[in-house]
Amino acid sequence: MAELVVSDLRVVFGARKAPIVAVDGVHLVVPDGGVVGLVGESGSGKSTVARTIVGIGAPTSGTITLGGEDLLARRRGVSAVQRAKDVQMIFQDPYSSLNPRMTVGEALDEVLSIHTETPKDQRPASIRRLLDLVRLKAAAQEQYPSEMSGGMRQRVAIARALAVRPRLIVADEITSALDASVQGAVLNLIKDLREELGLSMLFITHNLAAVRYIADSVAVMHRGRIVEQGPATDVVAHPQEAYTRELVGAIPRIDNAGTDYLLRTLEQR
Amino acid sequence: MSQNRKPSFLRSPMGLASATVVGLLVVLAIIAPPLWGAQASTPNPANLLRGPSSEHPLGTDGLGRDLLLRTLVATRTTVGMALIATACGAAAGLLLGALPSVLGARAQRWFSAVINTWLAFPVLLLAMLMVILMGTGTVTAVVALALTMTPSFARLAQTLSSKVGGSEYLAAARLLGVPKGRQFTHYVLPNIAEPIIVNVTMSIGGGLLALSSLSFLGVGVQPPSYDWGRMLSEGFEQVYTTPTAVVGPAVMVILAGVSFGMLGESLASFLRERTRGRALSPAKLGPAPVTDPLELDPLQEDVLLDVKGLSVSFPGADGWVRPVQDVSFTLHRGEIVGVVGESGSGKSVTMMSVAQLAPAGAAVTAQRLNFDGTELAGMREQVAAKAIGTDIGIVFQDSLTALNPALRVGTQLAEVPRVHQGATKQEAHERAVEALDSVRIPNAAHRATLFPHEYSGGMRQRALIAMSQIGKPKLIIADEPTTALDVTVQQRVLALLRRECEDSGAAALVVSHDIAVLAELCQRILVMYAGRIVEDVDVRMLAHPEQLAHPYTRALAASLPDLDTDRTKPLATIPGEPPDLSKPVTGCGFADRCALASDRCRTEVPVLVQHRHGGQVACFHPQDGSSPEDSGAAGSETTLHEAHEEGAVA
Numbered sequence: 027m028a029e030l031v032v033s034d035l036r037v038v039f040g041a042r043k044a045p046i047v048a049v050d051g052v053h054l055v056v057p058d059g060g061v062v063g064l065v066g067e068s069g070s071g072k073s074t075v076a077r078t079i080v081g082i083g084a085p086t087s088g089t090i091t092l093g094g095e096d097l098l099a100r101r102r103g104v105s106a107v108q109r110a111k112d113v114q115m116i117f118q119d120p121y122s123s124l125n126p127r128m129t130v131g132e133a134l135d136e137v138l139s140i141h142t143e144t145p146k147d148q149r150p151a152s153i154r155r156l157l158d159l160v161r162l163k164a165a166a167q168e169q170y171p172s173e174m175s176g177g178m179r180q181r182v183a184i185a186r187a188l189a190v191r192p193r194l195i196v197a198d199e200i201t202s203a204l205d206a207s208v209q210g211a212v213l214n215l216i217k218d219l220r221e222e223l224g225l226s227m228l229f230i231t232h233n234l235a236a237v238r239y240i241a242d243s244v245a246v247m248h249r250g251r252i253v254e255q256g257p258a259t260d261v262v263a264h265p266q267e268a269y270t271r272e273l274v275g276a277i278p279r280i281d282n283a284g285t286d287y288l289l290r291t292l293e294q295r
Numbered sequence: 296m297s298q299n300r301k302p303s304f305l306r307s308p309m310g311l312a313s314a315t316v317v318g319l320l321v322v323l324a325i326i327a328p329p330l331w332g333a334q335a336s337t338p339n340p341a342n343l344l345r346g347p348s349s350e351h352p353l354g355t356d357g358l359g360r361d362l363l364l365r366t367l368v369a370t371r372t373t374v375g376m377a378l379i380a381t382a383c384g385a386a387a388g389l390l391l392g393a394l395p396s397v398l399g400a401r402a403q404r405w406f407s408a409v410i411n412t413w414l415a416f417p418v419l420l421l422a423m424l425m426v427i428l429m430g431t432g433t434v435t436a437v438v439a440l441a442l443t444m445t446p447s448f449a450r451l452a453q454t455l456s457s458k459v460g461g462s463e464y465l466a467a468a469r470l471l472g473v474p475k476g477r478q479f480t481h482y483v484l485p486n487i488a489e490p491i492i493v494n495v496t497m498s499i500g501g502g503l504l505a506l507s508s509l510s511f512l513g514v515g516v517q518p519p520s521y522d523w524g525r526m527l528s529e530g531f532e533q534v535y536t537t538p539t540a541v542v543g544p545a546v547m548v549i550l551a552g553v554s555f556g557m558l559g560e561s562l563a564s565f566l567r568e569r570t571r572g573r574a575l576s577p578a579k580l581g582p583a584p585v586t587d588p589l590e591l592d593p594l595q596e597d598v599l600l601d602v603k604g605l606s607v608s609f610p611g612a613d614g615w616v617r618p619v620q621d622v623s624f625t626l627h628r629g630e631i632v633g634v635v636g637e638s639g640s641g642k643s644v645t646m647m648s649v650a651q652l653a654p655a656g657a658a659v660t661a662q663r664l665n666f667d668g669t670e671l672a673g674m675r676e677q678v679a680a681k682a683i684g685t686d687i688g689i690v691f692q693d694s695l696t697a698l699n700p701a702l703r704v705g706t707q708l709a710e711v712p713r714v715h716q717g718a719t720k721q722e723a724h725e726r727a728v729e730a731l732d733s734v735r736i737p738n739a740a741h742r743a744t745l746f747p748h749e750y751s752g753g754m755r756q757r758a759l760i761a762m763s764q765i766g767k768p769k770l771i772i773a774d775e776p777t778t779a780l781d782v783t784v785q786q787r788v789l790a791l792l793r794r795e796c797e798d799s800g801a802a803a804l805v806v807s808h809d810i811a812v813l814a815e816l817c818q819r820i821l822v823m824y825a826g827r828i829v830e831d832v833d834v835r836m837l838a839h840p841e842q843l844a845h846p847y848t849r850a851l852a853a854s855l856p857d858l859d860t861d862r863t864k865p866l867a868t869i870p871g872e873p874p875d876l877s878k879p880v881t882g883c884g885f886a887d888r889c890a891l892a893s894d895r896c897r898t899e900v901p902v903l904v905q906h907r908h909g910g911q912v913a914c915f916h917p918q919d920g921s922s923p924e925d926s927g928a929a930g931s932e933t934t935l936h937e938a939h940e941e942g943a944v945a
Contacts, residue, residue: 183467289797
């Protein structure tokens with residue numbers, strides 16, 4: 027694992043006459059072994075930051091370094107396999123991020139064959155270890171994604187990313203497509219894995235409660251900029267910026283059960 | 296599923312017939328030439344142009360050769376040419392159409408331009424060009440046919456693979472460093488294979504006809520070789536003297552062409568069935584399961600909706616699937632009630648059945664479905680829907696698909712007053728603008744003239760609420776109304792929904808998987824699990840988890856992190872999976888995941904009974920902190936139990 031430093035990142039889409047600034051001067055640090063939450067609503071630019079870091083999109087300007095090395099320059103120079111070892115992404119929707127025509131075992135075997143020196147006959151043992159790591163039974167390797175529940179699929183996607191042993195993991199809304207009772211289990215897993223493996227992770231979400239639980243620090247994005255940054259518990263408990271306060275205030279809370287809280291929010295505007 | 300794949304294909308009469316004929320053709324193509332090839336091509340001057348006889352059932356040709364044998368021997372040339380041409384066309388098309396999906400955007404544009412240009416060439420022109428370039432002959436015909444087939448296969452492959460190319464699993468493969476060749480063979484091809492195979496099979500029939508036509512016209516197979524087309528053209532010369540000469544090849548061309556086409560069709564319908572899962576016909580399944588008769592209390596005065604013993608069943612592969620079983624609840628006038636549960640718990644199906652919008656094929660039974668004094672149980676769906684009229688308004692989850700993209704928002708809203716309430720065009724439009732204004736859409740008069748795609752997501756959802764309101768309903772049913780929205784937008788939409796209900800006095804049933812959303816919005820919550828209501832509780836109890844009675848409700852309330860969750864402890868989770876509702880569930884559906892489950896829970900279904908917290912619960916071991924007989928009933932050291940205590944402490 028290694029430290030990620032994003033400085034002055036700008037991503038501009040569209041024609042020169044009518045440019046859309048998706049990311050506007052973002053500074054972000056994910057320390058070695060740290061988990062940083064990136065929070066924002068749709069259109070805030072958080073996913074564009076994620077895609078730029080993993081290399082799906084290119085920045086307009088700015089630098090990204092991983093372990094002190096310029097990631098953007100490095101990408102141009104090395105093979106796809108080398109690039110894969112730098113950053114891995116776990117996608118939002120496990121229903122679409124796994125190949126429906128490959129069993130779980132085949133999918134993991136593929137990654138192991140590309141990224142490790144493990145001989146073919148020892149790979150089944152490695153696959154079992156990976157499945158064990160994400161709390162899945164060994165029998166899961168015979169299954170196709172369609173035969174699994176959403177939570178199980180997301181575990182497979184996590185195992186697949188771990189199999190690469192990347193230096194950084196970008197988790198993009200990995201709990202939002204899951205049922206409420208399953209979200210907690212995936213968050214627990216990420217927390218456990220972090221302790222076991224010392225993962226460096228950028229955890230992207232719109233769910234402040236999840237970020238507060240999982241991340242050390244949090245950056246709040248709004249309209250392409252980071253408006254507030256700090257230790258996760260502080261930002262959520264004592265938001266300084268108006269936008270962060272609005273976000274925190276909008277989270278539905280069981281404590282408001284049976285009150286007129288909702289109606290009062292209408293009067294405030 | 297996989298073990299009965301083959302039989303179920305051959306079980307359809309069309310599939311069986313076409314597969315048999317194609318099988319026979321293949322056998323013929325293999326055995327006919329070595330058996331009869333020499334005989335069929337040796338001239339016999341003693342037997343020129345004979346009519347049918349016992350020795351030569353189809354007669355002989357101008358050189359005295361037996362026409363039946365020649366027809367059979369020609370199977371190899373004809374079918375073989377069709378197969379080769381189609382295979383070449385399909386392979387070229389597949390490469391041209393599907394390969395670009397792993398090569399990047401620029402390659403895709405280039406390949407696309409090539410395919411479009413190619414598609415614009417007329418088939419006949421292409422064939423004639425080939426004849427000019429290569430001269431007449433078998434190879435020319437095959438190449439010409441392959442070339443004309445290539446672009447349509449390419450277009451198909453392109454359309455199919457563009458879906459794969461945009462998929463997250465291919466993006467993931469790229470990030471994982473999977474080589475491009477492997478991306479193509481292991482990610483793109485398997486995911487587009489089925490429709491391609493179907494299309495190839497059908498095209499063989501068409502290709503066979505096209506090749507026969509070319510030979511018939513004299514640009515295909517040249518003598519002394521012969522195929523059915525060639526035989527047809529030779530037979531045509533003597534059609535007045537021995538009309539039987541054309542019968543053999545004509546019958547074979549038709550038979551082969553049709554059976555390849557049919558094989559493709561039945562393959563397609565088989566694959567469709569397999570992906571959707573073949574459901575048994577209702578006739579085979581017998582009547583839909585009903586629940587035991589209940590004692591029905593007399594209707595109460597202020598009850599708007601009274602549901603008793605509602606069950607919904609779908610025909611499945613092994614019998615009835617029962618997503619909703621024996622659901623009973625009441626809704627008072629003006630009351631906002633939330634329905635919470637995981638996906639597959641039956642919450643949406645229940646609410647849509649109440650609104651007479653159950654999915655097609657569903658069998659809905661109820662012992663009482665009384666809405667505003669009208670008994671809907673037993674009515675046909677259309678009659679019941681008419682009886683409801685505009686008294687139930689619906690807010691769907693996906694505002695983009697719930698609104699007609701081709702109509703202005705104002706026009707869509709005005710439809711209800713115009714159709715159902717006889718308002719004039721002008722009045723209806725004013726009502727629509729008023730309704731948009733009431734959900735605080737700024738500049739409503741202008742926005743009413745815009746199309747749905749010109750609205751933001753939150754504004755569209757508010758327009759849907761306005762639409763559900765415009766018929767002045769007595770009940771609003773909202774199915775996951777804010778699931779796709781950002782939290783700040785969600786809060787606004789929920790607040791407006793609440794305000795609309797309070798202003799109009801309408802009652803509401805709000806479906807959500809997020810218990811916190813319902814806590815803020817509703818007065819009462821129905822918790823659904825595995826097709827049944829397991830708890831019916833005042834929403835204020837949610838703030839005091841120790842007051843909740845059903846282990847599932849407690850686990851659900853404790854499983855999500857909130858802004859005060861202890862970061863040092865693991866989140867409460869519910870181990871295991873919900874039961875498979877396509878099989879009968881004996882006992883309580885939650886028993887397998889419940890730490891408190893006893894033998895009774897696994898054999899007997901708990902029914903909803905009054906509970907100390909003022910609501911109802913369906914559980915043999917209800918929890919409420921003060922229950923003496925159950926507090927230590929079973930394994931209190933388990934995850935679930937710890938979870939409750941954690942929740943209570945936090």
